[in-house]
Amino acid sequence: MPRLFQKMLIANRGEIALRIQRACRELGIPTVAVHSTADAQAMHVRLADESVCIGPPSARDSYLNMPNILSAAAVTGADAIHPGYGFLSENANFAEMVEAHGITFIGPSSAHIRMMGDKISAKTAMAGIGVPLVPGSDGEVVDMDAARAVAAQIGYPVLIKAAAGGGGRGMKVALGPDELEEAWTVARTEARTAFGNDAVYIEKYLDRPRHIEMQVMADAHGHVVHFGERDCSLQRRHQKLLEEAGSPALTPDERDALGAVVTQGLSKLGYRNAGTLEFLYQDGQFAFIEMNTRLQVEHPVTEMVCGVDLVREQIRIAAGEPLGYAQSDVRFEGHAIECRITAEDPETFAPTPGKVSVFHAPGGLGVRVDSALYAGYVVPPYYDSLVAKLIVHAPTRPEAIARMRRALAEFAVVGIRTTIPLHQRIIEDAEFQAGDYTIHWLERFVAAGRDH
Numbered sequence: 001m002p003r004l005f006q007k008m009l010i011a012n013r014g015e016i017a018l019r020i021q022r023a024c025r026e027l028g029i030p031t032v033a034v035h036s037t038a039d040a041q042a043m044h045v046r047l048a049d050e051s052v053c054i055g056p057p058s059a060r061d062s063y064l065n066m067p068n069i070l071s072a073a074a075v076t077g078a079d080a081i082h083p084g085y086g087f088l089s090e091n092a093n094f095a096e097m098v099e100a101h102g103i104t105f106i107g108p109s110s111a112h113i114r115m116m117g118d119k120i121s122a123k124t125a126m127a128g129i130g131v132p133l134v135p136g137s138d139g140e141v142v143d144m145d146a147a148r149a150v151a152a153q154i155g156y157p158v159l160i161k162a163a164a165g166g167g168g169r170g171m172k173v174a175l176g177p178d179e180l181e182e183a184w185t186v187a188r189t190e191a192r193t194a195f196g197n198d199a200v201y202i203e204k205y206l207d208r209p210r211h212i213e214m215q216v217m218a219d220a221h222g223h224v225v226h227f228g229e230r231d232c233s234l235q236r237r238h239q240k241l242l243e244e245a246g247s248p249a250l251t252p253d254e255r256d257a258l259g260a261v262v263t264q265g266l267s268k269l270g271y272r273n274a275g276t277l278e279f280l281y282q283d284g285q286f287a288f289i290e291m292n293t294r295l296q297v298e299h300p301v302t303e304m305v306c307g308v309d310l311v312r313e314q315i316r317i318a319a320g321e322p323l324g325y326a327q328s329d330v331r332f333e334g335h336a337i338e339c340r341i342t343a344e345d346p347e348t349f350a351p352t353p354g355k356v357s358v359f360h361a362p363g364g365l366g367v368r369v370d371s372a373l374y375a376g377y378v379v380p381p382y383y384d385s386l387v388a389k390l391i392v393h394a395p396t397r398p399e400a401i402a403r404m405r406r407a408l409a410e411f412a413v414v415g416i417r418t419t420i421p422l423h424q425r426i427i428e429d430a431e432f433q434a435g436d437y438t439i440h441w442l443e444r445f446v447a448a449g450r451d452h
């Protein structure tokens with residue numbers, strides 16, 4: 001079989017860089033790792049076929065340094081770049097520059113990245129293809145008068161959100177009219193500082209939704225399939241901690257119905273490669289909040305239930321291959337759960353960088369660990385604190401929980417504190433076990449744990 005690409009540069013670090021290397025290796029594609037000076041000893045560098053140092057520790061000067069990454073591709077002769085998640089993965093300018101250099105960007109077109117990167121234009125696009133939205137302002141809200149009018153019309157509580165938002169930043173709740181001005185000002189300031197763009201819009205703040213998202217894959221020949229939903233309701237500060245596929249709250253019929261709307265819509269938009277549509281789900285209704293035009297951290301739970309390698313699919317599609325299967329070929333088997341393990345104190349969430357003296361990953365049937373940790377590795381203080389993803393797969397949800405319990409107990413990370421104990425507490429909780437939770441559940445659970 002001819003190689004899909006001659007060489008893949010992976011513009012990322014940590015577990016996701018390894019994850020992408022694994023797919024490349026199975027496809028027979030040599031890999032180039034890029035790294036900051038702080039990551040010279042990192043696993044993604046050790047396991048790559050070649051590596052290039054692209055700058056000092058600060059992400060701005062290394063993993064976000066587009067000229068240096070493009071030079072690394074030129075020097076090594078890479079003809080494709082996979083951006084992973086975070087860093088440059090949703091940067092439309094980067095995707096454009098990559099393509100301008102005659103290199104294939106493993107992801108959607110820069111036009112689609114740009115469209116979905118602005119949450120206001122994303123909502124407009126989704127409304128246009130019949131996807132239901134969270135009620136809110138019709139586009140940007142330019143001043144306080146407009147904000148007051150919108151809030152009065154949709155009813156409090158409302159959420160002020162940054163058009164350029166991401167990572168849960170630039171989002172503020174106003175419970176009533178007296179809180180609106182402050183929420184508006186804080187959200188705008190945060191948006192300006194974090195994203196250099198202070199455009200904001202308003203949404204109804206839902207009081208007990210679940211976060212349910214749909215994984216989609218589209219080829220360049222007009223075929224679109226979905227790989228079902230993930231339930232990512234367990235969040236702290238709007239950041240996901242534990243994800244499941246499928247959602248304990250959804251019936252197969254609801255999944256099929258939402259999947260049909262989403263795949264037909266994306267096919268109309270001419271979307272290509274992997275994407276995730278995020279929804280809030282409350283009282284049997286779905287409401288779109290945003291679309292991610294990249295691989296997501298939690299993609300493994302989908303891979304486990306569908307038996308598909310999503311990174312391999314991304315690479316095949318980017319090389320122009322057709323999907324080669326239809327929606328009716330996609331099967332959903334059993335249940336999968338992922339725990340995001342971070343180098344953080346399990347109670348205060350203070351970062352805990354430092355040296356890992358012992359590392360022992362769990363194994364056995366239905367257990368997967370995506371991690372770049374090893375004994376002797378020093379977790380640097382400069383980057384995201386995610387150090388391992390523990391994923392389990394079993395025929396039923398109760399069996400998956402039992403498997404997660406035993407896998408967490410086997411997991412040994414000594415030298416730094418991690419969130420393993422928090423995950424152990426979550427999976428023992430009766431409400432979690434009943435699948436009875438919303439996006440607000442985890443904050444309360446953490447706060448209650450701290451009180452005693």
Ligand code: ADP
Pocket residue numbers: 134159165166167168169203204205206207209211235238278280289290439
């Ligand atoms: P980001 O891009 O920063 O992740 P999202 O729009 O995806 O922002 O929202 C992140 C999380 O914030 C959601 O998963 C949900 O928990 C919460 N959230 C977003 N919009 C609303 C809303 N209208 N009502 C209640 N919670 C919301």
